[in-house]
Amino acid sequence: MLEKATDRSYGMCVGKSCLLLQFTDKRFQPVHDLTIGVEFGARMITIDGKQIKLQIWDTVNIIEMSFNLCISYYRGAAGALLVYDITQRHTFNHLTSWLEDARQHSNSNMVIMLIGNKCDLFARREVQKEEGEAFAREHGLIFMETSAKTAANVEEAFINTAREIYGKIQEGVFDPTNEVNGIKIGPQHANPRTGERPSSSAEKGGCC
Amino acid sequence: MRNYRTDKSEEEFESADEGSNNGWTNSIDNNNEKKINVNHNGAVSENNTSLVQITNDLNSVQIQKDIIKQTPLSDTEKKNVASASTKDWSIWPTFDTKTGINQKTNDRLNSVSLKKDPQYQDSSSPPSSSAHSDNDSSSLEEKSSDRYLNYQQRKKYRKNRCDPNNDDSESNKVTTRPSRETTARDDKSTNNIKKHHNVHEARRLLDHLSEQSPTRTPSWGQSWSNIGSFLSNAKSTVNTLKSSVSEGFSAVIESVESSLGAPDPEQLAEMNRMAFKIKGETSDSETEEPDAQQNQQDSVTNQGGWLSSLSIDKITTTGMQIVSGSLDVLETVGKKTFEAINEVDPELKGTRHLLKGGQQDSVTLSEIIRETQQQGDNNDLSKSNHNSITFTRLFEKNQGLTHLEALESLSSQASIKVQTFDYRNNELLEKIAVYFDMENDKREDDSSNNEAMNNIENQIPNIDDLSFKFTTYQTQLRSTVSMDKVLEVYQSAHEFIKEWDWMDTALDQKTLHDEAIDCLAILCSHIVEYYRKTAELFLMGCKSLTAFSVDVELLKLFQKQQIDFTNMLSGIPILFAKHMKHINNVPSNSIKNSETPVRCAVDYKHQLITDLFIQSTSSLTYAHDAYCLLKPVIQQSIIYHMSAITTLNDL
Numbered sequence: 001m002l003e004k005a006t007d008r009s010y011g012m013c014v015g016k017s018c019l020l021l022q023f024t025d026k027r028f029q030p031v032h033d034l035t036i037g038v039e040f041g042a043r044m045i046t047i048d049g050k051q052i053k054l055q056i057w058d059t060v061n062i063i064e065m066s067f068n069l070c071i072s073y074y075r076g077a078a079g080a081l082l083v084y085d086i087t088q089r090h091t092f093n094h095l096t097s098w099l100e101d102a103r104q105h106s107n108s109n110m111v112i113m114l115i116g117n118k119c120d121l122f123a124r125r126e127v128q129k130e131e132g133e134a135f136a137r138e139h140g141l142i143f144m145e146t147s148a149k150t151a152a153n154v155e156e157a158f159i160n161t162a163r164e165i166y167g168k169i170q171e172g173v174f175d176p177t178n179e180v181n182g183i184k185i186g187p188q189h190a191n192p193r194t195g196e197r198p199s200s201s202a203e204k205g206g207c208c
Numbered sequence: 209m210r211n212y213r214t215d216k217s218e219e220e221f222e223s224a225d226e227g228s229n230n231g232w233t234n235s236i237d238n239n240n241e242k243k244i245n246v247n248h249n250g251a252v253s254e255n256n257t258s259l260v261q262i263t264n265d266l267n268s269v270q271i272q273k274d275i276i277k278q279t280p281l282s283d284t285e286k287k288n289v290a291s292a293s294t295k296d297w298s299i300w301p302t303f304d305t306k307t308g309i310n311q312k313t314n315d316r317l318n319s320v321s322l323k324k325d326p327q328y329q330d331s332s333s334p335p336s337s338s339a340h341s342d343n344d345s346s347s348l349e350e351k352s353s354d355r356y357l358n359y360q361q362r363k364k365y366r367k368n369r370c371d372p373n374n375d376d377s378e379s380n381k382v383t384t385r386p387s388r389e390t391t392a393r394d395d396k397s398t399n400n401i402k403k404h405h406n407v408h409e410a411r412r413l414l415d416h417l418s419e420q421s422p423t424r425t426p427s428w429g430q431s432w433s434n435i436g437s438f439l440s441n442a443k444s445t446v447n448t449l450k451s452s453v454s455e456g457f458s459a460v461i462e463s464v465e466s467s468l469g470a471p472d473p474e475q476l477a478e479m480n481r482m483a484f485k486i487k488g489e490t491s492d493s494e495t496e497e498p499d500a501q502q503n504q505q506d507s508v509t510n511q512g513g514w515l516s517s518l519s520i521d522k523i524t525t526t527g528m529q530i531v532s533g534s535l536d537v538l539e540t541v542g543k544k545t546f547e548a549i550n551e552v553d554p555e556l557k558g559t560r561h562l563l564k565g566g567q568q569d570s571v572t573l574s575e576i577i578r579e580t581q582q583q584g585d586n587n588d589l590s591k592s593n594h595n596s597i598t599f600t601r602l603f604e605k606n607q608g609l610t611h612l613e614a615l616e617s618l619s620s621q622a623s624i625k626v627q628t629f630d631y632r633n634n635e636l637l638e639k640i641a642v643y644f645d646m647e648n649d650k651r652e653d654d655s656s657n658n659e660a661m662n663n664i665e666n667q668i669p670n671i672d673d674l675s676f677k678f679t680t681y682q683t684q685l686r687s688t689v690s691m692d693k694v695l696e697v698y699q700s701a702h703e704f705i706k707e708w709d710w711m712d713t714a715l716d717q718k719t720l721h722d723e724a725i726d727c728l729a730i731l732c733s734h735i736v737e738y739y740r741k742t743a744e745l746f747l748m749g750c751k752s753l754t755a756f757s758v759d760v761e762l763l764k765l766f767q768k769q770q771i772d773f774t775n776m777l778s779g780i781p782i783l784f785a786k787h788m789k790h791i792n793n794v795p796s797n798s799i800k801n802s803e804t805p806v807r808c809a810v811d812y813k814h815q816l817i818t819d820l821f822i823q824s825t826s827s828l829t830y831a832h833d834a835y836c837l838l839k840p841v842i843q844q845s846i847i848y849h850m851s852a853i854t855t856l857n858d859l
Contacts, residue, residue: 038744040610055610069747072617 014085015117018148020058023158028149038073045159047166054162071105078174079111079161086116086145089126092135099139109173111164113142115157120147597722599729599823603830608733612830615740615837618747623840626847633847636760640846643763644839668779668786669772671699677772681765685758689741693734694776701727701780710791714812717788721816724784725823728777732827735773739834746845760846770835777831781824785817 017039021029024041039058044051059073074080080102084091095114102112114136116127129145136143142160146153168174603609626637678691704723710716 038614040607040614042607042610057610057614069618069744072621072747073614076613076617 014083014088014091015148016081016083017058019081019083019115019117019146019154019157020056022148022151022154024056026151028151030149038069043158045162047159047163050166052162052166054158056158074102074106077106077110078165078168079113080106081113081115081157081161082141083115083117084127084132085118086127086129086132087118087121087124092116092127092131095135109168111142111161111168112139113144113157113161113164116143116145118147118149119145119152120150597725599725599732599826602726602729603733603827606730606733608729608736608830611733611736611740612834612837615736615743615834618740618743619837619840622743622747622844626840626843629847633850636847636850637843639760640763640843641839643767644836667775668783669775671695671702674698674772674776678769681769684765685762687742687745689738689745691738694731694738694773697727697731697734698776698780701731701783705783705787710787712791714809716791717813717816720784720788721820724781724820728780728824728827731777731780732830735777735831736834739838743838743841746841749845750848758842758846763842766835766838766842770831773831773835774828777827778824781820785820788813788817 018028018030020039020041021027024043038060041056041058042053043056044053046052057073057077059069082095082098082102084095086092099112102110114132116129116132132145133143135141142164144153144157144160146157148154165174629637675691675695678695681687682689682691701724704727705720710720
């Protein structure tokens with residue numbers, strides 16, 4: 001499964017690249033080069049006994065990103081992680097405009113997960129968990145608070161998104177044979193039992 | 209199973225109507241009706257109507273012949289048509305209610321999101337008493353049954369046209385009809401009878417045929433039952449098709465009769481049987497049953513047997529026409545069926561559910577395919593575990609394909625933009641495009657570097673030269689995209705060869721080979737990444753005038769750079785291949801102190817080297833593709849900046 005991800009803006013990092021690194025390499029790197037354009041990460045996970053490759057596109061913040069890049073990269077995504085920083089109120093305030101853009105440029109069925117990152121820094125919290133939950137409920141998103149530093153909920157966030165996409169494939173909302181959705185039936189791999197190995201592409205949306 | 213059903217329908221029929229003149233046709237219709245009712249009633253009957261239209265075309269040949277040969281009979285024909293339709297109407301109540309019930313069952317099923325319903329499954333053979341008791345039908349049901357009526361009428365009309373003498377002979381036939389074939393054979397034999405107007409002879413013939421039929425029942429009937437409930441409506445349409453095509457065959461027989469003198473009924477039966485086998489084969493091929501194939505072979509040999517004694521040309525050409533015609537009909541039926549199902553049930557949820565429920569104990573085509581695919585996958589997997597280090601696999605592993613995908617999406621977006629630009633820019637666009645046409649340069653290279661190419665050393669670019677070149681390009685282009693990764697890989701490839709004292713063993717050779725492909729994959733993936741980042745830089749530059757862009761003249765640098773990339777990519781296999789050949793000598797020197805190093809077989813080594821070069825070509829292709837993908841992005845960027853500057857100047 002491919003999962004494209006949007007990550008981080010210049011100067012204001014909400015920790016998108018860190019989340020990705022935690023998920024793919026299981027490590028935390030506090031000092032990170034700024035993402036230019038898009039970086040990639042990939043990891044194999046297993047859902048319902050099926051091997052799925054998540055391809056995560058770690059993109060720059062949508063506000064910093066050129067409109068051209070934005071439409072190109074968001075088009076072929078099956079899901080997105082929308083990340084804000086719980087210690088920076090303005091990253092949360094940008095969510096609405098981001099969501100509008102994402103919905104406009106992407107597949108309408110795209111699974112979007114809202115993530116409040118840096119929940120280890122509860123002392124400096126500016127956005128309450130309830131606010132995030134309310135926002136997610138209002139816009140039909142899945143919500144989770146994570147910490148790339150302590151790895152809390154990081155796995156769950158990615159895997160739940162993948163599970164949601166997988167569910168949509170099962171329901172027939174996404175057609176895995178159509179690559180426009182960012183989902184590919186992978187080549188033969190380590191799971192002879194199932195035969196089907198959908199790959200999907202999800203975008204992780206960063207917002208700050 | 210089949211016999212049981214036929215009996216059942218007979219009983220029903222007899223209880224409903226004692227006028228058994230049309231007995232056998234009615235029972236067929238009953239059969240059809242039952243099958244049709246299993247799935248969406250209205251849709252399929254519509255289908256059948258269209259099928260009848262098609263098959264009528266097929267029959268027109270026969271009918272024409274009938275008319276020519278039997279002009280005195282045409283009056284009775286008309287009568288029959290008229291009488292048949294009135295008879296049909298007398299039977300309708302039975303059909304009507306039955307259709308209504310089944311339709312209702314279907315409706316109920318649909319409403320409960322097609323839950324598995326025992327009644328639904330039983331609906332193929334409901335007790336006739338209940339069928340009569342339930343009489344209230346909604347307007348929708350009436351509509352569908354009307355359609356069905358229409359279909360039945362047309363079908364009967366056609367049947368009656370085909371055998372105008374059924375009043376004379378049909379009464380005898382009600383007793384024996386073990387399978388569809390017999391009916392077809394009856395059909396054909398009535399054609400015979402109508403020539404002689406001899407009821408007794410007809411009876412004799414029929415008895416003869418009915419004696420033969422049980423032994424001659426070919427295996428297609430069994431295979432059909434094996435399929436289970438796999439699209440039973442398709443089954444019914446195919447059945448109808450079969451009977452109709454058999455009529456087409458009787459047309460051939462007619463023509464043969466007229467030109468060669470009538471062959472005896474046994475031969476005709478043989479021919480009909482053949483027709484069924486061929487058709488059975490075409491429709492049963494989904495089940496992939498070996499005996500079906502055998503049947504076909506049998507029929508083919510039979511064909512050679514007695515057909516050769518007759519006028520082969522005539523029979524085979526007409527036969528082929530009919531067979532191909534019937535295939536066309538099958539195709540149309542399939543398409544129509546899909547359309548019809550799609551209309552009723554756009555997401556195919558209901559149909560899927562039906563198939564799921566019915567297929568529990570039967571094997572389907574898709575399952576077979578899936579199993580085969582899995583087996584293939586397993587084989588591939590075991591193979592790949594052994595010895596396949598393919599470039600593509602490693603390229604994917606190193607995210608090369610992802611970079612390429614990203615670059616592709618950027619490029620396609622840009623090319624859409626470029627197409628919307630003013631045509632005045634065409635000249636400029638072409639000017640830019642020249643720099644991306646690598647074919648011309650290759651020729652130049654070939655001629656100028658011919659001598660140099662002969663020397664292998666010159667084909668492997670030097671690292672220092674490369675890094676100097678790349679730094680120059682970067683400063684001139686003002687590009688911020690780093691080249692370090694590309695150079696790093698290239699350097700590591702050189703170091704890899706030097707860092708170990710390689711022996712000429714199969715293991716060492718294989719390791720070198722694998723390493724070479726790995727290097728190629730990583731290098732290629734970095735090159736694609738470089739282009740992707742450059743494309744991003746250009747596109748981000750389209751935001752403001754001060755941002756990144758290049759002049760058309762500077763594109764030459766990109767071209768040169770691409771040539772360097774290509775040289776690097778082709779340099780790696782040359783470097784490794786040279787070394788792999790070179791280490792040929794090493795074990796021969798060390799042979800005196802140890803007998804262990806087993807020399808690598810020359811064949812194996814050549815195989816490895818050849819494989820290396822073959823794999824390297826795909827890396828060149830990827831790099832070249834990536835370079836070409838940059839074209840629309842650069843075009844967009846340059847045109848954006850040019851037009852922006854001219855508007856500024858105008859102001």
